[in-house]
Amino acid sequence: ISLYGSFYEAHAMKIIITKNYEEMSERAAEIMLGVVKQNPKAVLGLATGTTPLGLYAKMIADHKENGTDYSQIRTVNLDEYKGLPKTHEQSYAYFMKKNLFDGLGIIPEQTNIENGAARDAEAECARYDALLEELPRDIQLLGLGSNGHIAFNEPGTPFGSGTHVVELAESTVKDNARLFKDISEVPQKAFTMGIRQIMQAKKILILASGESKSDAVYKMVKGEITEKVPASVLLLHPDCILIADESATRKLKANQSRQDSFVGRVVCDKKDTITV
Ligand code: F6R
Numbered sequence: 001i002s003l004y005g006s007f008y009e010a011h012a013m014k015i016i017i018t019k020n021y022e023e024m025s026e027r028a029a030e031i032m033l034g035v036v037k038q039n040p041k042a043v044l045g046l047a048t049g050t051t052p053l054g055l056y057a058k059m060i061a062d063h064k065e066n067g068t069d070y071s072q073i074r075t076v077n078l079d080e081y082k083g084l085p086k087t088h089e090q091s092y093a094y095f096m097k098k099n100l101f102d103g104l105g106i107i108p109e110q111t112n113i114e115n116g117a118a119r120d121a122e123a124e125c126a127r128y129d130a131l132l133e134e135l136p137r138d139i140q141l142l143g144l145g146s147n148g149h150i151a152f153n154e155p156g157t158p159f160g161s162g163t164h165v166v167e168l169a170e171s172t173v174k175d176n177a178r179l180f181k182d183i184s185e186v187p188q189k190a191f192t193m194g195i196r197q198i199m200q201a202k203k204i205l206i207l208a209s210g211e212s213k214s215d216a217v218y219k220m221v222k223g224e225i226t227e228k229v230p231a232s233v234l235l236l237h238p239d240c241i242l243i244a245d246e247s248a249t250r251k252l253k254a255n256q257s258r259q260d261s262f263v264g265r266v267v268c269d270k271k272d273t274i275t276v
Pocket of ligand 1: 048049051052078079142143144145146149150151152
């Protein structure tokens with residue numbers, strides 16, 4: 001934690017609770033579009049997975065309707081399966097092209113992601129580390145793993161980590177199996193941006209939807225900042241927004257009314273927005 005210098009104390013994490021997935025995506029789109037409109041040369045840190053699909057669809061719809069300009073935007077992705085080339089349909093590079101970049105007219109030269117097919121994994125991590133130094137992100141979008149991971153930083157990953165290769169947790173392989181024909185096809189390893197580098201983004205936007213994320217949301221927000229819950233590090237970031245839907249905040253809300261130490265740390269800002 002000493003790595004963060006002046007970010008020693010826990011800053012406020014803004015939490016927006018929405019009715020459902022649709023509204024979560026809508027609020028997330030407002031924030032992303034705000035960044036893009038304020039700085040047409042912004043660097044966007046992006047995520048894959050199911051959670052951001054609604055947001056990406058809204059960004060594409062806005063681009064078509066309002067012509068929001070992405071021609072000078074650059075993107076940096078969090079992670080990529082090790083062993084999959086960018087042309088593989090299950091690769092994250094392919095996912096981004098299909099679900100966002102093509103719809104926004106973003107060309108490959110504007111985008112960055114780890115090369116899953118790299119022969120020399122160490123060299124690939126060093127390349128990505130150097131690239132991240134050169135491209136400070138204006139915003140980093142994150143999904144939340146049901147075990148509290150962010151990117152593929154699984155529980156136990158040091159907060160000071162840079163880009164590295166991870167052995168995916170069994171629960172993550174299971175969670176991701178729905179996107180593959182068979183669980184045996186899910187890669188067991190991935191490249192991931194480190195926690196230190198996630199924390200370097202100017203602004204962080206983390207999204208959570210559904211009951212399966214309720215426990216992770218609770219552990220992240222409850223305030224025990226520990227490497228056992230990678231997402232809990234976000235409490236140390238000076239500008240982090242969590243947008244979570246009702247079902248993802250069920251456990252959080254259930255515990256809000258109890259007279260435990262957690263209650264004192266939750267302040268109602270305005271309707272459905274709480275600051276921890
Ligand atoms: C994806 C990523 C992962 C996911 C997380 C949640 O690039 O880094 O951390 O954000 O596993 O996944 P979904 O959104 O599929 O529930």
